[in-house]
Amino acid sequence: MRVAIMLMMLWMVIRDGYAQQGYAVSAIPAMLKSRADAVVRQETIVADMLAATKVRYQVKQAVTVFNRSGENKARLVIYYDKNVAIKRIAGKVFDADGLQVGKFTQRDFTDESAVSSFSLYEDTRVKHFLPAMTSYPYTVEYEYELELKQNLIIPAWRPDAYRDVAVVHSQYTFICDPADDVRVKATNYKGDPEVSNADGRKALTWTAIHIPAQRYEPFSPDPETYQTMVKVAPVNFSYYKHNGHYSDWGELGKWTYDALLADGLELPERTVQEVKQLVTGLASDKEKAKVLYTYMQRKTRYISVQIGIGGFKPMAASDVDRLGYGDCKGLVNYMQALLNVAGIPSYYCVVEAGATKRDLQPDFAGMEQGNHVILCLPFERDTTWLECTDQRIPFGFLGSFTDDRTVWACTPEGGLLLRTPHYAVTASTQRRTAELALDVKGTVSGRVETVFTAGQYDNHLEIAESNGSEQVKLLKDAYDIDQISFSQLKYQKRDEAVPTLVEAFQVALAAYVPENNGQVFLIPNAFNRRSTIPAVKNRVLPLYINRGYTDEDSISYALPEGYHLSQPVEEEIDSAFGYYYSVIKQEGNKISYYRKFTLNEGTFPAEQYADFCSFINRVSSLDNYKAVLAKR
Structure with missing residues (x-):
């Protein structure tokens, strides 16, 4: 033992x-x-x-x-x-x-x-x-x-x-x-x-x-x-x-063009003749490029293809032309081949795509940087960018997937670092107007129109391109209001210098306005409420606002007989992080609500996060403000 x-x-x-x-x-x-x-x-x-x-x-x-x-x-x-x-x-x-x-x-x-x-x-x-x-x-x-x-x-x-x-x-x-x-x-x-x-x-x-x-x-x-x-x-x-060598983006771009791109730009003769016919009579290279972009969008679709020299070599333009599909590399290469026929120069550009803006490192070239390819048309004083994988977006528009970042262009002369367009806070707008009516049962109904511009153009683009029950489902997800229903949906893409999408529909919000002890409670901001953000004690990292924008909402509510607003409200906040203004008032038998919110992009010291948190949470509180309506 x-x-x-x-x-x-x-x-x-x-x-x-x-x-x-x-x-x-x-x-x-x-x-x-x-x-x-x-x-x-x-x-x-x-x-x-x-x-x-x-x-x-x-x-x-x-x-x-x-x-x-x-x-x-x-x-x-x-x-x-x-x-x-x-x-x-x-x-x-x-x-x-x-x-x-x-x-x-x-x-x-x-x-x-x-x-x-x-x-x-x-x-x-x-x-x-x-x-x-x-x-x-x-x-x-x-x-x-x-x-x-x-x-x-x-x-x-x-x-x-x-x-x-x-x-x-x-x-x-x-x-x-x-x-x-x-x-x-x-x-x-x-x-x-x-x-x-x-x-x-x-x-x-x-x-x-x-x-x-x-x-x-x-x-x-x-x-x-x-x-x-x-x-x-x-x-x-x-x-x-x-085999190759490089010490900077210029040399890597030269190798990429010579080894991976140059031999894939040939097109079948019948396509060459079709392209020449399409651009005949058009005055400017930009007009020709726009016609060819539409031709490419109608003829092809996006499918990922990760083969060919480690996934870096695009499908040959002749293969994309024959098959009608390609990945970002193949479709950009195909569009470049179409433009070559018309004598229009363009650059095959590698970009780090994603909702968060990320630059390629200018001081350290590397083939591992970048995950997507777009096309640059270096027109004199009017550089134009093309996203070739999306049949929905207009000519010359880059959305939040590739905007405002450093990209790498591969040319016969070598690599170049360029920057994609930036949409200013004042240009990236979402403007909504609504004429609504409140009935005695608390239901709100009426017409809503929203205009999305520049950096906000693609906010509801997926919804616009859907149809039937799928479109209604996506719209309900976007507006996220209990008992909301839509009818007479209509979307319009305006072919303007700044891309614009118009969304219009009839809406009904059942039981939106509750009543208690003779008082009715209405949240005037029905469609665009800012969420709160958490406080962070002892924050270490800088505050980073990835993308700025401006929203405006103008909503009127026609009231039933005998209803009146107990108290008008007006608020204004001017901050380093943005601007907020709202006003609620009654004119006759209508309540009018106006809201403007601007968020400034940029990087701020960590110690300013508390102020940013206060700004956003105050905006959220005002967005959810309940106006009291009394009955006479």
Whole structure:
């Protein structure tokens, strides 16, 4: 018995010692547990460029998961294709005390095609794995090695890429021959990398330690402006058996045009003749381009195609012409080919698209930047931009997906950095007028017309392009008012210099105006109420307002006999963040309501967020103001 007890005690000592040296949760500093869904215990990444066609990429990472929200960080996802070979994958799972409770290999991973739901062709596959754990916390340790058969795109190091994930230790090492010419860009990294010699080869090492979890802060800027990142780009590269070199956007643009674009602009002779006939008699290049843009929109549709030299080479114009579809690259290339026939120059432009404006980095060219392609027509004093994947939008209009950001144009002479149009706060308007009537049952009904312009043109464009029950559903989602119904819907696109969409309908709001003890309560702002935003104590990040705009609402309510407004209201707020004005008054048997709200875009110091919060929440309060109507 005594021997058994001694053995048990010895085992406990060994176990506790191992746990302390391994991944015991108790070893995580308290400051890193705060607000964290997961903690990266250790991360070691080595990118060893043995040759332009052989980069060994090794990763070892251990992540402790505290709850379900942290599981995405514990999930290992590896994309691969003909240019990326998976050499090995292995891992272990540990419990809260740091004791190993499981292990896995590549055989345990799910392997499937990475074809997106919106993509017709992709040649990428994905392996992914998440341990089947039923209790928290636990730690998963991964080790894997990839062989990249190219060095045009080497994965960047981003140790703090995930919100609500803390980092104990992360290290990135890039190894190359001393003679290799390599460009490096380190963002939000203090100090210089450690330089060492590894068997006669040069090694650069960056290290990050004790990074607390980042909490969510509303109206924050692009994470790339404040998170740590290191990018490495060799000057001489190989990619899908194409060799080249670049040190800036000019050289990369020249290579892209010569290697990926130049040989895909031929069109069938019958299409060439059709194009010439379409533009015959038109006076200006802009008129010709507009006709050809309409021709392209009617003839083609968008389908994602992620094949061809790593997904960078567009479908040939002749293939798009024959098949009637293409992705953004193929459709831009096709439109460029049509314009070439008419003798109109244009630029194939790469952009980082999305609702949040994101510039390409002017001081660090890289093929990995950008996720979409648009077309630029450099008319003298009238540069025009075309979005070629959307059959709905007018000629020369870029919506919130690609507006106001730096893009990269690929030309025969080389790459150029250009900027897409910016829509001013005063130009991006939503103007609504409504003539409504209130009946004694509390129902409001009447006619509503809204005009969307410039940066707000595409607010309801999807609704305008829908029909039937789907259109009504989308409209109800947009207005989000209980018991709302619509009839006589009508949309009109005005072909003007500034794109404009007009929406008109008859509306009925059943039981919108409740009655209590002889008083009737009406929220005059029926359609455009601003939501509140949360307060944030000890905010760290700057306040970022991505896009500015101006809204105006003019609504009149015809009242039943004997109703009158108890008190007129007028409010005005002038702030660094915008402007608000509203007035509610009665004229005869009508109540008139007018509201104007302007939001200014820009970046403001973190300490001004409290003032911004007060401004927006005051606007929200006024938007939801209940006017009291008394009965005589």
